[in-house]
Amino acid sequence: MPEFALAGLAEQVADAARVLTAPAAVDRLSKDFYWYSPVLKRQLAEKTGDVAVQPVNVEEVLAIARYAREHNIPLTARGAGTGNYGQCIPLEGGIIVDLSRMDRVEEITAEGVAVCEPGVRLAALEQEATARGFELRMYPSTLAKATVGGFLAGGSGGIGSIAHGMLRDFDTVRALEFVTMEDEPRVVRHAGAGVHEILHCWGTNGILTRVWLALTPAVAWSQYAVAFPTYEAAYHFAREVAESEAWTKRLVTVFEWPIPTFFTPVKQVMADGQALIFFMIATAQDEAFREAVARAGGQVTFSGAYTGPRTQPLLSDYTWNHTTLWAMKADPVWTYLQAGFSRTDCLQQCQLLRARFGDEILFHLEFMKTGDGQIIPGSIPLVRFTTEERLNEMIGYCLEIGMTIANPHVNYLEDSGRFRADNVQLLAKERYDPRGLLNPGKMLSFRPERRP
Numbered sequence: 001m002p003e004f005a006l007a008g009l010a011e012q013v014a015d016a017a018r019v020l021t022a023p024a025a026v027d028r029l030s031k032d033f034y035w036y037s038p039v040l041k042r043q044l045a046e047k048t049g050d051v052a053v054q055p056v057n058v059e060e061v062l063a064i065a066r067y068a069r070e071h072n073i074p075l076t077a078r079g080a081g082t083g084n085y086g087q088c089i090p091l092e093g094g095i096i097v098d099l100s101r102m103d104r105v106e107e108i109t110a111e112g113v114a115v116c117e118p119g120v121r122l123a124a125l126e127q128e129a130t131a132r133g134f135e136l137r138m139y140p141s142t143l144a145k146a147t148v149g150g151f152l153a154g155g156s157g158g159i160g161s162i163a164h165g166m167l168r169d170f171d172t173v174r175a176l177e178f179v180t181m182e183d184e185p186r187v188v189r190h191a192g193a194g195v196h197e198i199l200h201c202w203g204t205n206g207i208l209t210r211v212w213l214a215l216t217p218a219v220a221w222s223q224y225a226v227a228f229p230t231y232e233a234a235y236h237f238a239r240e241v242a243e244s245e246a247w248t249k250r251l252v253t254v255f256e257w258p259i260p261t262f263f264t265p266v267k268q269v270m271a272d273g274q275a276l277i278f279f280m281i282a283t284a285q286d287e288a289f290r291e292a293v294a295r296a297g298g299q300v301t302f303s304g305a306y307t308g309p310r311t312q313p314l315l316s317d318y319t320w321n322h323t324t325l326w327a328m329k330a331d332p333v334w335t336y337l338q339a340g341f342s343r344t345d346c347l348q349q350c351q352l353l354r355a356r357f358g359d360e361i362l363f364h365l366e367f368m369k370t371g372d373g374q375i376i377p378g379s380i381p382l383v384r385f386t387t388e389e390r391l392n393e394m395i396g397y398c399l400e401i402g403m404t405i406a407n408p409h410v411n412y413l414e415d416s417g418r419f420r421a422d423n424v425q426l427l428a429k430e431r432y433d434p435r436g437l438l439n440p441g442k443m444l445s446f447r448p449e450r451r452p
């Protein structure tokens, strides 16, 4: 990036100290959890922005966008950098827009809609919401760090998805306001079905500056760890709880042995050689739940109240993609896939994979609701990495036996899941970022207008 452009950038924000040029700082703000994938680790390690800027309001974001557009400089948004696909890593340098200082919860309406800036941490929003009788419909296991903007632009669901589906379902995202990268950048608002043009686009077609996120009435939750002698028995009990409308639940995660051995801070919840299930169940159902566990031949190895994001231990810290983190801490040979199993043939698919790949793959299932109300077993299986070819062989086999894969070893939207078949994200990109300056290279089907 030319010198003059750096100097000019400082004029777009009220305090030049919020323009960061120190290489270590810029590199840190250019990176996320891309190293989760040995493939992306190799591809992206050297990629970095030229400069980072930390706007504090929408006017500054707009000024930065106008400046970037005027000088044809790529611009990449960043929340907390907990994405695991290299989503916020700039492939063509340029400006990193760190939105973490735009962190105001503006309002929580009486109907339970949070209106907030993009840099609000999800844990902070959960706390503000519960103080008003609401809670997040769902949150990623990165709750403590991740921002609302990053979740909407890069995430998909998590704890709570068993009841409320993914972010794209049930009108959870009511509206989005964002800054465009048109010839004249401006602030645009999309509401209703229009949010799907911008949602989960990795910041490729707009910089989110305000979001309207539907919450749900708060529930008093209990956390449970339940052990079963076999993975099959654990699966059947977890599925029964997940599918039955009688249970009020926020989390149903099944781990096969030896995955629980990776959870060193909560070793006490593990039962040697047994499969484990982590649940969040309404406290009002404690007694009935314990009875159901006993009837099914399970053993409660831990129970405790969820009292907010700082609860210790917080069992959700071991679920969803955090399972991968604990496995990698135990042994860096582990990586992962993001997979959807069949609702009816899940166990058979696990058996086929076990027969073909042995202990190169380990299963944990995250039960979740789909937009049409079905309960399905999603999964982020652990994979013992050897070569990229072997990884691709495993992906190919998963597809062959009827599973779905959102490939976490690619750095573009189309194959990583959530890219919409109706093409509205691409059409929005063509409209709002015709020159392809927003997070370039992440939407492969887009062809920028290479006008001077």
Ligand SMILES: Cc1cc2nc3c(=O)[nH]c(=O)nc-3n(C[C@H](O)[C@H](O)[C@H](O)COP(=O)(O)OP(=O)(O)OC[C@H]3O[C@@H](n4cnc5c(N)ncnc54)[C@H](O)[C@@H]3O)c2cc1C
Binding pocket: 032, 033, 076, 077, 078, 079, 080, 081, 082, 083, 084, 087, 088, 099, 118, 139, 140, 141, 142, 145, 146, 147, 148, 149, 150, 151, 152, 153, 154, 155, 156, 157, 158, 159, 201, 202, 203, 204, 206, 207, 208, 209, 320, 321, 322, 325, 439
């Ligand atoms: C251990 C671990 C566990 C995880 N668990 C889950 C999980 O349970 N569920 C889940 O869905 N994800 C999960 N993720 C992925 C990630 O944590 C979530 O997607 C998270 O919500 C990202 O938030 P962030 O603020 O860190 O975003 P970032 O990583 O900073 O950004 C994510 C993407 O959004 C874009 N972006 C950020 N802010 C804006 C903005 N204001 N406007 C436009 N674009 C923007 C970035 O350019 C990037 O493309 C996990 C990741 C890790 C490492």
